Amino acid sequence: MAERAGAVLRAGSPSALSGYLKAVGAVIWKDLTSELRSRELLGSMLVFALLVILIFNFALELDIRTRQSVTSGVLWVTFAFAGTLGLNRSMAVERERGCLDGLLLAPVDRSALFFGKALGNLLFMLIVAAIILPVYSLLYNANLFLPALAGVIVLGSIGYATVGTLFSAMAVQARTRDILLPILLFPVVLPLLIAAVRATDSILLAIPLAEIRGWFNLLIVYDLLFIAVAIMTFDFVVEE
Amino acid sequence: MIEVRGLAKAYGMRPVLRGLDFRVEPGEFVAVVGPNGAGKTTLLRILSCLARPTIGEVRVAGRRLPGQATAVRRILGVVSHQPLLYGELTAQENLRFYGRMYGLTNLEARIEEVLDVVGLAARRHDLVRKYSRGMQQRLAIGRGILHNPELLLFDEPHTGLDPEAADVLDGLLTKVSSEGRTVVMTSHDLGRAAGLGSRVDILYGGVIARSVQRAEIPADELAKLYRQVTHG
Amino acid sequence: MQPMPKTLKILNGVTAVLLLVALCLVFLYAPREAIMGDVQRVFYFHVSAGWVGGLAFLVTAVAGVIYLIRRQSRWDLLAVASVEIGIVFTFINIASGSIWARPAWNTWWTWDPRLVTATIMELLYVAYLMLRQGIDDPDRRARFGSVYGLAAFLSVPITFLSIRFFRTIHPVVIGSNDPSAQGAFDMTPRMLQAFLFSLLTFTFVYVTLVWHRVRLGRLAEQVEQRKMEMLTA
Numbered sequence: 292m293a294e295r296a297g298a299v300l301r302a303g304s305p306s307a308l309s310g311y312l313k314a315v316g317a318v319i320w321k322d323l324t325s326e327l328r329s330r331e332l333l334g335s336m337l338v339f340a341l342l343v344i345l346i347f348n349f350a351l352e353l354d355i356r357t358r359q360s361v362t363s364g365v366l367w368v369t370f371a372f373a374g375t376l377g378l379n380r381s382m383a384v385e386r387e388r389g390c391l392d393g394l395l396l397a398p399v400d401r402s403a404l405f406f407g408k409a410l411g412n413l414l415f416m417l418i419v420a421a422i423i424l425p426v427y428s429l430l431y432n433a434n435l436f437l438p439a440l441a442g443v444i445v446l447g448s449i450g451y452a453t454v455g456t457l458f459s460a461m462a463v464q465a466r467t468r469d470i471l472l473p474i475l476l477f478p479v480v481l482p483l484l485i486a487a488v489r490a491t492d493s494i495l496l497a498i499p500l501a502e503i504r505g506w507f508n509l510l511i512v513y514d515l516l517f518i519a520v521a522i523m524t525f526d527f528v529v530e531e
Numbered sequence: 532m533i534e535v536r537g538l539a540k541a542y543g544m545r546p547v548l549r550g551l552d553f554r555v556e557p558g559e560f561v562a563v564v565g566p567n568g569a570g571k572t573t574l575l576r577i578l579s580c581l582a583r584p585t586i587g588e589v590r591v592a593g594r595r596l597p598g599q600a601t602a603v604r605r606i607l608g609v610v611s612h613q614p615l616l617y618g619e620l621t622a623q624e625n626l627r628f629y630g631r632m633y634g635l636t637n638l639e640a641r642i643e644e645v646l647d648v649v650g651l652a653a654r655r656h657d658l659v660r661k662y663s664r665g666m667q668q669r670l671a672i673g674r675g676i677l678h679n680p681e682l683l684l685f686d687e688p689h690t691g692l693d694p695e696a697a698d699v700l701d702g703l704l705t706k707v708s709s710e711g712r713t714v715v716m717t718s719h720d721l722g723r724a725a726g727l728g729s730r731v732d733i734l735y736g737g738v739i740a741r742s743v744q745r746a747e748i749p750a751d752e753l754a755k756l757y758r759q760v761t762h763g
Numbered sequence: 764m765q766p767m768p769k770t771l772k773i774l775n776g777v778t779a780v781l782l783l784v785a786l787c788l789v790f791l792y793a794p795r796e797a798i799m800g801d802v803q804r805v806f807y808f809h810v811s812a813g814w815v816g817g818l819a820f821l822v823t824a825v826a827g828v829i830y831l832i833r834r835q836s837r838w839d840l841l842a843v844a845s846v847e848i849g850i851v852f853t854f855i856n857i858a859s860g861s862i863w864a865r866p867a868w869n870t871w872w873t874w875d876p877r878l879v880t881a882t883i884m885e886l887l888y889v890a891y892l893m894l895r896q897g898i899d900d901p902d903r904r905a906r907f908g909s910v911y912g913l914a915a916f917l918s919v920p921i922t923f924l925s926i927r928f929f930r931t932i933h934p935v936v937i938g939s940n941d942p943s944a945q946g947a948f949d950m951t952p953r954m955l956q957a958f959l960f961s962l963l964t965f966t967f968v969y970v971t972l973v974w975h976r977v978r979l980g981r982l983a984e985q986v987e988q989r990k991m992e993m994l995t996a
Contacts, residue, residue: 310634317631325619328658388667389613393674395581396615397632398604454914461907465897475894475911478887479918482925489929505928513921520917524910527831531582531903543901544987 314399318407319414322381326415332380336419340373344427358431363491366427367447367484370420374451375473377415381408382459383468395529405456405525413452420444439494446510447487450517454480457521460528486510532557532682532713533578538587539737540573547573549737550587557681560714562728564721566761569734571717575686578715579609591682605633608680608712612690614671618660622651622670625659626677633678641677649673649703665696669703676707683708685716689723701727721757725750733760771974778964778971785957785964793957805863807958811965813856813881818969819849820888824916827909836984837977839905842912843895844976846888848969853885876926883922887915 326332347365351357385391385408394404424444428435455476462472490506535553539546547570555561565571576582577589580600589596591603609615616625623642630638646652649669659667668688675683685704689697704727708714717734718724725731725745731753733741740760743753789807796803822845830838860878861871872878891911898904950958 313634314632317628320631321617321620321624321628324624325617329619384617384619387618389611389615390617392581392609392611392613393615393629394632396579396604396607396609397629398601398634399632400601457910457914461894461910464903464907465894466899467893467897471894471897474890478883478890479914481883482918482921485922485925485929509921509925509928516917516921517914520914524831524913527906527910530906531576544984544991546991 311400311403314397314403315407315410318394318404319411322384322408322411323414325384332377333415333418335380336373336377336415337422339376340369340419340423341426343369343372344423344430348430358433359495360492362427362431362433362435362495363488366423366491367488369423370416370444370448371451371477371480371484373419374412374416374448374455375476377419378412378452378455378459378476379462379469379472381412381415382456382463386463391529401526401529402522404529405521408460409452409456409521412456413448416448416452417445420448433495435495437494439500440491442507443487443490443494443510446507446514447483450483450510450514451480453514453517453521454483457517457525457528460525464528483510483513486513532559532592533715534588534590535578536588538574538577538584538589540570540577540582540585546737548577551734551738553732553739555713555715557713558711560708560727560729561716561732562724562730563715563717563732563734563739564719564724564757565717565734567719570737571719571734572686574734575609575611575684575715575717579607579684580604605678606681608675608678608683610668610671610675610683610685610688612687614659614667615674616659616667616670619658621656621658622646622662622673623655625670626673629674629677635678645673645677648676648707663696664691665693665699668692668696668700672700672703672707681712683712683714685714687717687719689718689720697723721754722750725753733757735761767978771971771978774967774971774974778967781964781967785961788957788960793954794951796954799867802863802866805859807961808965809856809859809863810958811961812852812859814962815965815969816849816853816856816881816884818966819845819852819973820884820912820916820919822973823849823888823891823912827912830905830909836901836905837981839908840977840980840984841973842905842908844973844980846891846912847976848972850885850888850892852965852969853881853888857881857885874926876923876929879926880919880923884919887918891915 344365347361347368351361351365385394395401397404424435424440427433455472458475458479459472462468462475465471486506486509490503490510493503493506533553533555535551538548538551538553540548551570551574553574563571563574573582577584577596578591580596580603583597592606594603596603617628620628623646626642626645627638630642635641643652646655649672651666651670651673654662654666659670662670672688688700688704692700701723704714704716708727714728716724716727721731729745731743731745732739733756741756743756745753748756785807789804793804793807795801823842826838826842826845830836830842857878860881864873865871891908894911895904895908898907
């Protein structure tokens with residue numbers, strides 16, 4: 292019995308890091324595989340994002356002049372709303388059939404679970420952005436294919452997915468679940484959204500990058516700070 | 532294998548376990564029985580490192596909890612009343628996922644082996660969402676034994692099963708526990724618990740009120756004792 | 764139920780006297796500001812309330828961290844007590860600021876970084892209370908409160924920076940000077956004295972209130988415990 296266990300289990304841990312990364316990878320793989328099959332999460336995020344853009348179109352009368360000044364706002368509001376939808380769904384999956392316990396039973400550090408979930412959420416947000424941007428460009432004849440803009444979206448999404456994953460893990464354990472996440476999340480990610488909107492705006496107005504470096508710095512500082520907070524506190528959110 | 536001394540757990544002001552002592556020797560099959568709300572699940576959640584004890588000493592395989600939880604998790608297999616499986620993944624994918632979480636090598640071969648044991652090899656490519664409750668629970672056992680744990684914890688594994696499926700499950704539980712593993716199972720069903728366990732512990736009032744070797748006591752006496760403890 | 768500790772009784776008295784003196788200083792001792800007139804007197808308690816709000820939320824963050832390390836419910840009691848008081852004082856801060864802004868800036872509300880940050884801070888801690896309300900298990904409630912209290916507090920300075928930044932490098936410049944510069948004034952020594960005394964007084968008010976609130980929380984815990992004993996006996 293013991294020998295068999297030894298044969299199956301990796302002897303000792305020759306490389307703790309590779310086991311850690313393997314666990315992170317396994318969580319991402321699991322989320323992607325089931326998502327590619329059901330398309331529940333990405334599907335609802337995308338449809339919702341398109342609807343938001345359409346509503347903005349009529350609510351703001353996006354003619355050429357106003358469009359230029361509100362594009363960045365419309366885009367980020369869309370990402371943020373679609374993002375909460377995805378975050379809620381991604382954590383709700385772990386609640387079904389007790390899967391969160393299953394994750395917690397695995398002999399890996401809890402931060403590996405956090406990174407797995409957060410990276411999965413980040414990936415979903417980026418996929419939505421990658422689809423929404425060309426659609427927006429097409430609908431409103433605006434060129435959004437700018438490398439700097441991609442940078443802003445990645446930095447913004449990292450912070451959003453980090454804080455969002457941490458808070459959604461709390462929200463799913465509360466009675467008020469789905470409605471709780473945006474209330475917890477929005478006031479905390481406000482600086483991130485301000486920075487992202489302003490940076491996007493400046494990029495679309497073709498302001499030289501040197502002048503908007505401040506916004507990039509702010510995004511980076513926010514991302515790093517909250518990644519640190521999330522790693523330190525995730526244990527307390529999932530234990531009992 | 533398991534040594535628990537003076538274990539107490541309270542959820543806020545509500546005490547669930549009050550100074551519980553509990554010992555399990557290697558190779559034993561202990562059934563913990565008690566009425567609903569007696570703290571059976573709480574005890575198992577503490578043993579499986581999912582909940583922290585409020586006070587008290589808990590050792591599993593010589594390691595202290597919750598301090599050395601990661602090491603304990605490696606040798607622990609848990610089957611709960613929920614299957615802990617992902618509905619949008621197939622049986623094989625579910626096992627593959629958990630196998631990777633445990634860092635298993637030779638994973639594909641082991642998955643085949645486990646699917647054979649739980650009798651789901653033919654349906655390995657079906658989504659778990661489409662499984663019946665009984666099949667989900669069988670696959671849950673497969674997930675529990677995937678990494679060949681020395682210690683198995685079953686938390687009300689029969690929940691939601693019809694008698695027929697429960698009998699199939701009993702057979703399977705006996706099979707996986709006969710391979711030299713130590714088992715602790717909780718149940719509110721005395722009959723099933725007594726049928727499986729080599730020792731029966733009655734959990735009542737937050738402590739182990741009585742502990743009897745199954746071989747030393749006939750079934751009807753055990754039932755009488757159980758009524759006495761839980762109603763007297 | 765244990766009687767009120769002696770220190771708390773003394774503190775009650777001291778705080779009451781301080782508050783009275785502070786009122787006298789603000790309304791009688793400090794001179795009337797030349798341009799804005801009497802409405803400037805809002806300033807003393809306005810800033811003090813803001814200070815207490817910030818202090819209270821800092822205490823919540825620190826108490827939360829200590830709770831996560833030590834797991835003693837009294838730290839969680841302190842954290843909630845502090846949030847509740849912080850919310851009230853931040854509200855006083857925003858409302859009194861609005862009263863002052865009407866004559867000074869000729870508007871009840873402007874998108875000034877300080878104003879917006881104070882309001883976001885208020886919303887953060889309302890969210891904090893809503894999170895707690897949604898959770899029944901007291902341990903979990905305390906843990907989540909601690910985590911959220913820390914994350915919320917850390918986000919406040921970044922929010923302030925980003926809103927301030929928003930003004931300075933916004934491509935379309937709205938007005939060249941900082942709106943808060945309007946209505947600025949130089950403090951005379953007497954004003955400074957009244958101001959510092961108000962800060963001190965409000966800090967005392969905060970400590971006294973937190974103490975009472977923590978005591979109340981403890982009593983509630985004891986009631987809960989008695990109830991459990993009755994039910995399980």
